[in-house]
Amino acid sequence: xxxxxxxxxxxxxxxxxxxxxxxxxxxxxxxxxxxxxxxxxxxxxxxxxxxxxxxxxxxxxxxxxxxxxxxxxxxxxxxxxxxxxxxxxxxxxxxxxxxxxxxxxxxxxxxxxxxxxxxxxxxxxxxxxxxxxxxxxxxxxxxxxxxxxxxxxxxxxxxxxxxxxxxxxxxxxxxxxxxxxxxxxxxxxxxxxxxxxxxxxxxxxxxxxxxxxxxxxxxxxxxxxxxxxxxxxxxxxxxxxxxxxxxxxxxxxxxxxxxxxxxxxxxxxxxxxxxxxxxxxxxxxxxxxxxxxxxxxxxxxxxxxxxxxxxxxxxxxxxxxxxxxxxxxxxxxxxxxxxxxxxxxxxxxxxxxxxxxxxxxxxxxxxxxxxxxxxxxxxxxxxxxxxxxxxxxxxxxxxxxxxxxxxxxxxxxxxxxxxxxxxxxxxxxxxxxxxxxxxxxxxxxxxxxxxxxxxxxxxxxxxxxxxxxxxxxxxxxxxxxxxxxxxxxxxxxxxxxxxxxxxxxxxxxxxxxxxxxxxxxxxxxxxxxxxxxxxxxxxxxxxxxxxxxxxxxxxxxxxxxxxxxxxxxxxxxxxxxxxxxxxxxxxxx
Numbered sequence: 001x002x003x004x005x006x007x008x009x010x011x012x013x014x015x016x017x018x019x020x021x022x023x024x025x026x027x028x029x030x031x032x033x034x035x036x037x038x039x040x041x042x043x044x045x046x047x048x049x050x051x052x053x054x055x056x057x058x059x060x061x062x063x064x065x066x067x068x069x070x071x072x073x074x075x076x077x078x079x080x081x082x083x084x085x086x087x088x089x090x091x092x093x094x095x096x097x098x099x100x101x102x103x104x105x106x107x108x109x110x111x112x113x114x115x116x117x118x119x120x121x122x123x124x125x126x127x128x129x130x131x132x133x134x135x136x137x138x139x140x141x142x143x144x145x146x147x148x149x150x151x152x153x154x155x156x157x158x159x160x161x162x163x164x165x166x167x168x169x170x171x172x173x174x175x176x177x178x179x180x181x182x183x184x185x186x187x188x189x190x191x192x193x194x195x196x197x198x199x200x201x202x203x204x205x206x207x208x209x210x211x212x213x214x215x216x217x218x219x220x221x222x223x224x225x226x227x228x229x230x231x232x233x234x235x236x237x238x239x240x241x242x243x244x245x246x247x248x249x250x251x252x253x254x255x256x257x258x259x260x261x262x263x264x265x266x267x268x269x270x271x272x273x274x275x276x277x278x279x280x281x282x283x284x285x286x287x288x289x290x291x292x293x294x295x296x297x298x299x300x301x302x303x304x305x306x307x308x309x310x311x312x313x314x315x316x317x318x319x320x321x322x323x324x325x326x327x328x329x330x331x332x333x334x335x336x337x338x339x340x341x342x343x344x345x346x347x348x349x350x351x352x353x354x355x356x357x358x359x360x361x362x363x364x365x366x367x368x369x370x371x372x373x374x375x376x377x378x379x380x381x382x383x384x385x386x387x388x389x390x391x392x393x394x395x396x397x398x399x400x401x402x403x404x405x406x407x408x409x410x411x412x413x414x415x416x417x418x419x420x421x422x423x424x425x426x427x428x429x430x431x432x433x434x435x436x437x438x439x440x441x442x443x444x445x446x447x448x449x450x451x452x453x454x455x456x457x458x459x460x461x462x463x464x465x466x467x468x469x470x471x472x473x474x475x476x477x478x479x480x481x482x483x484x485x486x487x488x489x490x491x492x493x494x495x496x497x498x499x500x501x502x503x504x505x506x507x508x509x510x511x512x513x514x515x516x517x518x519x520x521x522x523x524x525x526x527x528x529x530x531x532x533x534x535x536x537x538x539x540x541x542x543x544x545x546x547x548x549x550x551x552x553x554x555x556x557x558x559x560x561x562x563x564x565x566x567x568x569x570x571x572x573x574x575x576x577x578x579x580x581x582x583x584x585x586x587x588x589x
Contacts (some may be wrong), residue, residue: 001072005316006312006315006316007312008305008308008309008312009305009308011129011308011311011315012132012133012305012308012311013306014130015092015095015096015129015133016088016092016133016136017588018088018091018092018095018133019087019088019091019092019133022084022085022087022088022091022557023081023084023085023088023133023137025081025084025134025285026082026084026085026088026137026138027136027137027140027144028081029077029078029080029081030077030078030081030082030085030137030138030140030142031140031141031144031145032073032077032081032143033073033074033077033078033081033141034074034141034142034145034289034290035074035145035148036070036071036074036077037074037145037286037289038145038149038152038286039070039352040067040070040071040153040286041216041286043063043066043067043070044067046063047060047063047064047067048443067243068567070134079433081141082529083136084137085134085135085137085138086134088133088134088136089130089131089133089134089135090130090134090138092129092130092133092134093115093126093127093129093130093131093133094130096125096126096129096130096138096171096311097122097123097126098126099311099315100118100121100122100126100311100314100315100567101476103314103315103317104118104314106319111314111317113314116231118228118314119291119343121307121310121311121314122574124307124310125307125310125311126307126311128303128304128306128307129304129307131300132300132303132304135297135300139293139294139297139300142225142290142293143290144289144292145290146290146291146294149286149290150412154292155482159262163258165264168363181240182293188233188236188237192226192229192230192233192234196223196226196227196230199222199223223398230533234348245299255267262547266469278526285423286369286562294562295454325395325396325397325398325399326397326399327393327397327398327399328398328399329390329391329392329398329402329406330401331388331392331511332356332357332393332511332584333356333379333391333392333511334353334354334355334356334390334391334542334560335353335354335388335389335390335407335512335542336351336352336353336354336388336389336390336392337350337351337352337353337376337386337387337388338351338386338387338388338389339351339385339386339387340376340382340383340385340386340387340388341383341385341386342384343369343372344366344368344371344372344387345364345365345366345367345368345369345564346366346369346374346562346564346565347564347565348567349385350373350385350386350562350568351386351562352568354512354514354542354544355542355558356511356512356541356542356559357540357541357542357557357559358542358543358558358562359535359538359543359544359545359556359558359560360542360543360544360556360557360558361544361545361547361553361556361558361559361560361573362544362545362546362547362559362560362562363547363548363550363553363559363560363561363562363586363587364546364562364586365561365562365563365581365582365586366564369562369564370516370517370546371516372509373546374409374411374514374546376514377407377409377514378407378409378514379395379403379410381386381402382395382396384420384478390406390407404513405510406511407510407512407514408505408512408513408514409510409514409516410501410502410504410505410509410511410513410514410515410518411515411516412516412517412518412520414501414502415488415503416488416489416497416500417488417489418484418485418486418488419484420479420481420483420485421473421474421477421480421481421482421485421500422481422482424485424489424500424504425464425470425500425503425504425507426461426507427464437442440489456576458511460507461507463506464503464506464507464537465503465505465507466535467502467506467529467530467533467536467537468499468500468502468503468506468533468534469499469526469529469530469533470496470499470500470503472499473492473496473499475501485500491580493521494521495519495521495522495523497521498518498519498520498521498522499519499522499530499562500528501518502515502519502534504519506534506537506538509541510541511541511542512541512542512543512544513538513541513543513544514543514545514546515543515544515545515546515547516545516546516547517547517549518545518547519531519549519551520549524551527549527552528551530553531549531552531554531555532555535555548587548589550573550587553573554573554574556572556573557572558570558571558572559571559572559573559576561576561582561583561586563582563583563586566582569583
């Protein structure tokens, strides 16, 4: 089903409407500024005329005063107009970025573009759309002042005014035609830039693997080739934009030369006075600025539209799930799968029940089954056949936000964002400072229910950190909880990242928490301790763990074994170990 129907033009219009008040204000102020500049040669011409014809010092002083007031007006109007224009630019860019982010993060979506490509669209493309919103006021003001200047020239000399009007129309038509190749080149440029960012991200993530395989030089060559292609398309697009600007400059220069020749001829024939000639030539010279602005507008529109096409392509990506349900299950409801299929690694439909107040272990003979079930329970996908229910209500009929608040799936490779230990832990909740004193302080919170702020959420975050043994990570960091974990947790070891991801999931405190191999990178002794603490912390809440670790399975109230070609079996870990050879093999492998 379509996520939305957004055209590039409607996206640009929506962006412009975000700060329409600032755009109107900037247009008025920029218009006053450029009108003030247009009046400069008119006032100077009047001053010269007054000095030559009347020889009146008072009139001369009056016109000089008017000129000073005009400069004061254009100075302040530009300053205030620039502020309003910048607000429109920044807010427009932010709106595009937030709209794109909302679509990418939409749980109903099916966005397959690589993160680097999405980053390019959220950064460069959103920036170009916002930049057009910021300069639109300048373009409108330039057009209005160009009309006003033409009117003033028509009043001074009808032939000059006609030449300007005809020249302006022809110029705009020519620039509009010339801007089309620029738009195409800009789209190709942004696409190639996005591919380079994707490749760079992949290389950085896999740098250790490449070094281990001795393939660093091959990765470097691949990046150099992609970067070279991006450079070529960038130069091609820049050359097109420069050509468009050069064409505009050549046309405006030709236009100015024609005006100058015509004005000189009119002055020689007596059709214009010296003051009128100064005013006319000054206006003719002034209008080059607005015409240059209008000439660049074609390039800006072409780039903004090309970027809007790339952003709209993401916004219009069809969704694969329906999240329009409004149902809400009762508190403490069980989660049930009824004849769900197909599942990788299983030939028969699967039915099982996850209780609301028990710790359930799930052992799969085929790891693909665990990954597929995790995606289904997180509602990243919907089953082709069968039903998943919470409290008897099918997933599609439930309110999506309520479902995700109550059922949380923490994947094996959960992502961490750059920041401090404290920031990473409190992404799910917003507690205050964590308890000082490392494990001792956390243990005190777990036993007496107090924290420095005596806030329930602070207490939960502290207890979650203690259960996942993250307090030890903070103790080992010189900065404590303020220690930087690096991009995607790169400053931490694999086990530390897993423990931090587990603590974050525990701090969210959902009714049903589903964990997928939460401690595979942790040593055996620490894993035993974590499993014991998590079981204690989640007492009275539903928890399911996809794992083959005896440390976790021994503490589960119930274990569900999913063999590849046989019906599921249930029991305690000890019972299944003694009664099911396939289960024992899956756990000990």
